[in-house]
Amino acid sequence: xxxxxxxxxxxxxxxxxxxxxxxxxxxxxxxxxxxxxxxxxxxxxxxxxxxxxxxxxxxxxxxxxxxxxxxxxxxxxxxxxxxxxxxxxxxxxxxxxxxxxxxxxxxxxxxxxxxxxxxxxxxxxxxxxxxxxxxxxxxxxxxxxxxxxxxxxxxxxxxxxxxxxxxxxxxxxxxxxxxxxxxxxx
Numbered sequence: 001x002x003x004x005x006x007x008x009x010x011x012x013x014x015x016x017x018x019x020x021x022x023x024x025x026x027x028x029x030x031x032x033x034x035x036x037x038x039x040x041x042x043x044x045x046x047x048x049x050x051x052x053x054x055x056x057x058x059x060x061x062x063x064x065x066x067x068x069x070x071x072x073x074x075x076x077x078x079x080x081x082x083x084x085x086x087x088x089x090x091x092x093x094x095x096x097x098x099x100x101x102x103x104x105x106x107x108x109x110x111x112x113x114x115x116x117x118x119x120x121x122x123x124x125x126x127x128x129x130x131x132x133x134x135x136x137x138x139x140x141x142x143x144x145x146x147x148x149x150x151x152x153x154x155x156x157x158x159x160x161x162x163x164x165x166x167x168x169x170x171x172x173x174x175x176x177x178x179x180x181x182x183x184x185x186x
Contacts, residue, residue: 011067015179020060020076021133021172025165027053027083028140032161035144046087053083071121078118082111105148112141129171129186136164 030048033039061077089104119134144157174184 013063013067015175016060016063016067016076017072018172018175020057020064020072020080021168021175023052023054023056023060023083024076024079025168025172027165028161028168029165032158032163032165035158035161036155037158042090046090049083049087049090054080054087056080057083071118075118078114102149105145105150108141108145108148112138112145115141127171127186129167129174133164133167133171136160136167140164 027045027048030045034042034045057076057080059080061073061075061080064072064076089107115134115137119131119138122130122134125131140157140160140163143153143160147153147157171186174182174186178184178186
C-alpha cells in the first residue's frame with residue numbers, strides 16, 4: 001500500500017495589492033482633479049479609467065484570487081469593472097447627455113452600497129489605512145450620487161475623490177516601501 005504525501009508549497013508570488021491600489025488611486029485622483037474643476041477635458045479621465053483603474057485592478061483582482069484573498073479579489077475586480085463601466089458611460093454616444101441624470105446618481109449610489117459592504121470587512125482588518133480608504137470611498141460615492149441626483153455640492157465630490165485617491169496611493173506606496181525595509185504605518 002502506498003503512502004499519500006502532502007506537500008506544502010510556499011507562495012513566493014508578489015503582493016498584487018499595491019498594483020490594485022495604485023490603479024484605483026491614479027484613476028480616482030484623475031477624476032477628482034476633473035471634478036474639482038482643474039481641467040475640463042474628460043479624455044485623460046477615460047484613459048485612466050480604462051487602462052489603469054479598470055485593467056490594472058482586474059489583473060490585481062485575479063492575482064488576489066490566485067492567492068486566496070477573497071476581499072482583495074472582490075474589491076479589485078469589482079472596482080476594476082466599475083472603472084470600465086464608468087468609462088463606457090462617458091464614451092457612449094448618449095453619455096454626455098446623460099452624465100448628470102438621476103440614473104447616473106443611482107448607478108453611483110449602488111457602487112456606494114457595494115463599498116459600504118466592503119467597509120464592514122475592513123473593520124476587522126489590522127490595516128487602519130484600509131478603513132480610511134473605504135470610509136472615504138463610501139463618502140465619495142454617496143456625495144457624488146447626491147450631486148447627480150440634483151443636489152449641487154459644487155466641488156465637494158471632487159475634493160472627496162482627491163482625498164480618497166491620496167489615501168489609496170499612500171497605502172499602495174507604503175506597502176511597496178515596507179516590503180523593501182521601511183516601516184511606514186498602514
